[in-house]
Every structure is written in structure tokens, then in C-alpha cells.
Amino acid sequence: MLKIEDLHVNIGEKEVLKGINLHIAEGETFILFGPNGSGKTTLLMTLMGFGNYTITGGRILFKGHDITYAPIHERARLGLGMSFQRPPTIHGLKTRHLVEMCALHGKNGTVPVDELAERVNFTNFLERDINAGFSGGEIKRSELLQLMAQSPDLVLFDEPESGVDLENMVLIGKTARKLLDGFVVPHPEKSMKELKSGRKTSGLIITHTGYILDYINADRGQVMYNGHLCCEARPRDILEHVGKYGYQECVRCLTK
Numbered sequence: 001m002l003k004i005e006d007l008h009v010n011i012g013e014k015e016v017l018k019g020i021n022l023h024i025a026e027g028e029t030f031i032l033f034g035p036n037g038s039g040k041t042t043l044l045m046t047l048m049g050f051g052n053y054t055i056t057g058g059r060i061l062f063k064g065h066d067i068t069y070a071p072i073h074e075r076a077r078l079g080l081g082m083s084f085q086r087p088p089t090i091h092g093l094k095t096r097h098l099v100e101m102c103a104l105h106g107k108n109g110t111v112p113v114d115e116l117a118e119r120v121n122f123t124n125f126l127e128r129d130i131n132a133g134f135s136g137g138e139i140k141r142s143e144l145l146q147l148m149a150q151s152p153d154l155v156l157f158d159e160p161e162s163g164v165d166l167e168n169m170v171l172i173g174k175t176a177r178k179l180l181d182g183f184v185v186p187h188p189e190k191s192m193k194e195l196k197s198g199r200k201t202s203g204l205i206i207t208h209t210g211y212i213l214d215y216i217n218a219d220r221g222q223v224m225y226n227g228h229l230c231c232e233a234r235p236r237d238i239l240e241h242v243g244k245y246g247y248q249e250c251v252r253c254l255t256k
């Protein structure tokens with residue numbers, strides 16, 4: 001689904017990503033950990049194609065297409081979608097219109113906006129300007145609604161838990177799971193492995209707290225440290241390890 005080869009990215013003069021290699025298979029969910037400022041958001045913003053991020057080397061392949069220099073709308077049309085850590089407020093544009101635009105740029109074309117909004121308890125926000133005065137949890141629910149409308153094949157989530165209370169976390173976690181798992185529900189005659197093999201949506205999720213791991217089936221994880229990826233392991237193991245020893249331990253892996 002996604003293949004990143006030796007990706008180097010600058011913001012201005014500063015090299016932030018220093019040779020990233022990553023492969024995410026169809027239906028796989030990958031978790032990205034790492035200390036503040038290590039380059040996690042930069043990776044997601046670069047994958048989505050935002051302009052401040054200058055690619056100085058390497059390439060990005062999505063579903064076999066080289067999208068290294070493709071514009072954002074082309075990436076979205078191919079099936080790349082993103083939920084932002086701090087999306088901007090947009091005055092003069094209603095949330096409903098943005099959701100409709102997301103559907104147009106995705107593979108759905110049109111979607112029943114009200115029905116989707118109900119699923120994330122967002123009906124009363126559709127006529128409000130985008131993110132204007134929204135709380136942390138409301139912003140995340142709005143982001144999820146946009147993703148549901150777009151229905152991407154690879155979902156990039158930048159810190160789905162940030163600014164979210166425990167009650168909203170349940171809704172956000174369950175909705176994220178539905179986005180990723182599609183129609184995977186337990187079946188008396190099929191193993192989870194068989195059901196998961198029919199799953200198509202992939203995920204790349206940044207988390208500091210790991211709360212999202214209570215809701216989704218995460219396959220693999222890695223730590224971003226100072227613009228390098230290191231320490232590939234099961235996400236829960238990484239979380240436990242970082243909790244015990246801190247990110248400083250990652251320096252040892254990098255210098256080996």
C-alpha cells in the first residue's frame with residue numbers, strides 16, 4: 001500500500017527527516033511513537049503533500065504510484081486521507097460543505113452527510129464554521145467525519161487522543177476502528193486472521209499515550225527519533241519499553 005524509500009525532508013534549511021524507510025501493507029496498521037520534535041508530524045504532512053516540507057531525497061510510492069511530488073488532491077483521489085493534530089479554523093465555510101468536499105475527493109462521490117454525522121454525534125455542528133470554537137474532542141470528531149466521507153485506503157492519524165476526554169475517546173477509538181477494520185466483525189465460522197485478510201484499509205497513527213491501542217488492531221510500530229526510524233516492535237511492547245526506560249534508550253539503537 002505504502003512504500004517510503006530513503007526519504008529526506010527539510011523544513012527551510014533544517015533537515016528534519018534523515019532517510020526514512022517504511023513499508024505498510026494493505027490492511028495493516030502501523031503505530032509511530034517518538035519524542036516531541038522528532039519528525040512524526042513532518043512525515044505525515046510530507047506524505048499528504050503539504051508545501052512547507054521540501055523533499056531533498058528518496059521517494060514515496062502509494063499503491064504502486066510514485067506520489068513523491070504529486071499534489072494533495074491527487075493523493076486524496078488515490079486514497080490517502082489525514083486527520084490533523086491541530087487543524088485550522090476556517091471562517092465562512094460550513095462543516096457540512098467540507099464533509100461534502102471530502103466525499104467528492106474520495107471514492108464515494110456523495111455521502112449521506114447527516115447519517116454519517118449522527119454516527120459521531122456531530123449533527124449539531126454541521127452548520128457551524130469549520131473548527132470555529134470547537135473543543136478538542138469536537139475537532140477530532142469533525143476530522144473523523146471528514147475521513148468517513150472520504151473513505152481513504154490509507155488513513156494518517158496525527159495524535160487521535162490529543163485534547164480528548166475519556167468519554168470522547170471511546171467514540172473516537174471505536175470510530176477509528178470502524179474506519180480501519182471496515183466490516184470486520186466476529187464470525188462463528190471464520191478466524192480473525194481470515195476476516196482480517198479481507199480488510200483493505202491501512203493506517204499510520206501517531207500516538208504519545210497509546211490510548212488508541214485499546215480500540216484498534218495495531219500490527220507493527222516504530223519509534224521516530226531525531227528524524228530516523230528505529231526500534232521496530234509490537235506497539236504495546238514499544239509503549240511498555242518507553243514507559244520503563246524512556247526514549248533515551250533509542251539513542252543506543254541508532255548508534256549501533
Ligand SMILES: Nc1ncnc2c1ncn2[C@@H]1O[C@H](COP(=O)(O)OP(=O)(O)OP(=O)(O)O)[C@@H](O)[C@H]1O
Nearest residue numbers: 011012016034035036037038039040041042043052
Ligand atoms: N513550519 C516550521 N518551521 C520551522 N520548523 C518547523 C516547522 N514545523 C516543524 N518544525 C520543526 O521540525 C521538527 C519536527 O517537528 P514535528 O512537528 O514533525 O515533530 P513531532 O515529532 O510531530 O513532534 P510532537 O510530538 O511534539 O508533535 C521540530 O524541531 C519542529 O520545531
